[in-house]
Amino acid sequence: MSAMESQLADDELAASGGAEISDGFISLIDMEELQGPRRSEIVQQIGHACQHYGFFLVKNHGISETNMNNILGTTSKFFKLPEQEKLKFCTNDPNKSIKLFMGFKDEIQNVFVARESLRFSTYPFEDYVNEWPANPPSLRKDVMEYCTSVKRVEFALLEAMSESLGLEKDYLDKMLYNHGQKISMNYYPICQEQDLEFTRGVRHHTDPTIITILLQDNVPGFKVLNNGKWVDVGHIPNTLVIHVGDLLQVISNYRYKSLHHQVFINCERERVSVASYCYPSSDTTIGPAMELIDNDHPAIYRNFTYTEFYEEMWRAVVQHATDKRLDTFKSSVA
Numbered sequence: 050m051s052a053m054e055s056q057l058a059d060d061e062l063a064a065s066g067g068a069e070i071s072d073g074f075i076s077l078i079d080m081e082e083l084q085g086p087r088r089s090e091i092v093q094q095i096g097h098a099c100q101h102y103g104f105f106l107v108k109n110h111g112i113s114e115t116n117m118n119n120i121l122g123t124t125s126k127f128f129k130l131p132e133q134e135k136l137k138f139c140t141n142d143p144n145k146s147i148k149l150f151m152g153f154k155d156e157i158q159n160v161f162v163a164r165e166s167l168r169f170s171t172y173p174f175e176d177y178v179n180e181w182p183a184n185p186p187s188l189r190k191d192v193m194e195y196c197t198s199v200k201r202v203e204f205a206l207l208e209a210m211s212e213s214l215g216l217e218k219d220y221l222d223k224m225l226y227n228h229g230q231k232i233s234m235n236y237y238p239i240c241q242e243q244d245l246e247f248t249r250g251v252r253h254h255t256d257p258t259i260i261t262i263l264l265q266d267n268v269p270g271f272k273v274l275n276n277g278k279w280v281d282v283g284h285i286p287n288t289l290v291i292h293v294g295d296l297l298q299v300i301s302n303y304r305y306k307s308l309h310h311q312v313f314i315n316c317e318r319e320r321v322s323v324a325s326y327c328y329p330s331s332d333t334t335i336g337p338a339m340e341l342i343d344n345d346h347p348a349i350y351r352n353f354t355y356t357e358f359y360e361e362m363w364r365a366v367v368q369h370a371t372d373k374r375l376d377t378f379k380s381s382v383a
């Protein structure tokens with residue numbers, strides 16, 4: 050095959066998702082098809098991916114390439130600001146709605162966790178926009194545009210996921226009545242060769258969310274746990290990674306599994322990503338859906354409020370036991 054033919058074949062593969070999903074367990078869902086005659090088939094594919102792998106990719110999600118490039122560009126610019134400009138957002142107060150996390154050395158495990166991230170509440174905008182960084186000047190506009198689009202994606206997916214569980218279409222959305230949204234703008238710096246062995250972007254964790262919608266740039270590093278093995282989820286242009294968080298694991302009565310993931314860094318290129326966290330309002334009661342409990346499927350978790358979960362989450366962070374944070378909520382029969 051000539052170089053040009055081979056390039057064409059590669060492009061075709063990438064367009065169909067084939068280049069990256071040939072290993073079979075990464076599903077690429079076409080969101081446009083959720084509005085067409087194949088909806089129920091696509092809903093089933095989503096359910097299958099959530100049940101067996103805890104994540105899938107989506108294309109044709111309606112967020113423009115410009116919008117995605119803008120938010121990634123803004124993220125990169127924010128983390129290039131002078132230190133004192135960024136440090137304004139550092140705080141130890143868990144109740145602050147905006148918070149900057151810097152890289153840190155974990156003395157116990159002897160690793161440096163290099164990620165810097167700015168995490169903040171976004172919805173409703175009028176409650177929060179004045180707290181967001183005014184620098185870079187494009188940030189507030191880019192965040193609003195991106196979050197508005199991502200909300201639409203989230204809504205369509207929550208409907209499809211409810212359906213895939215055999216629940217009313219608006220089950221997840223209703224349960225999250227008035228629900229909030231947080232985003233995390235993430236920056237993974239370049240690592241010096243000699244430090245690579247003891248440096249991580251972010252360590253193995255699950256997200257304390259219903260679902261997380263991840264926009265990544267084209268630098269590799271994102272890895273997911275599949276059948277006991279860490280697997281790279283490469284970048285396919287114009288796609289988003291959708292993954293199950295702890296709360297959907299609970300609501301689905303453990304049918305869907307919260308995704309274990311981590312990020313590696315490299316010596317050549319820095320990486321940025323934007324994660325959008327879908328979570329309920331603080332007084333929402335979370336527990337396995339009644340429809341998913343029967344004699345063969347007893348409730349794995351008891352009911353709890355998001356506030357309770359949030360407190361437990363912080364306790365787990367302090368105790369370096371984030372993988373245990375759902376244990377407190379296991380029901381006595383489980």
Ligand code: OGA
Nearest residue numbers: 233235256271312322324
């Ligand atoms: C997160 C996360 C992955 C990434 O924000 O919880 O896991 O690629 N992000 O930044």
Ligand code: NI
Nearest residue numbers: 254255256310
């Ligand atoms: Ni995560």
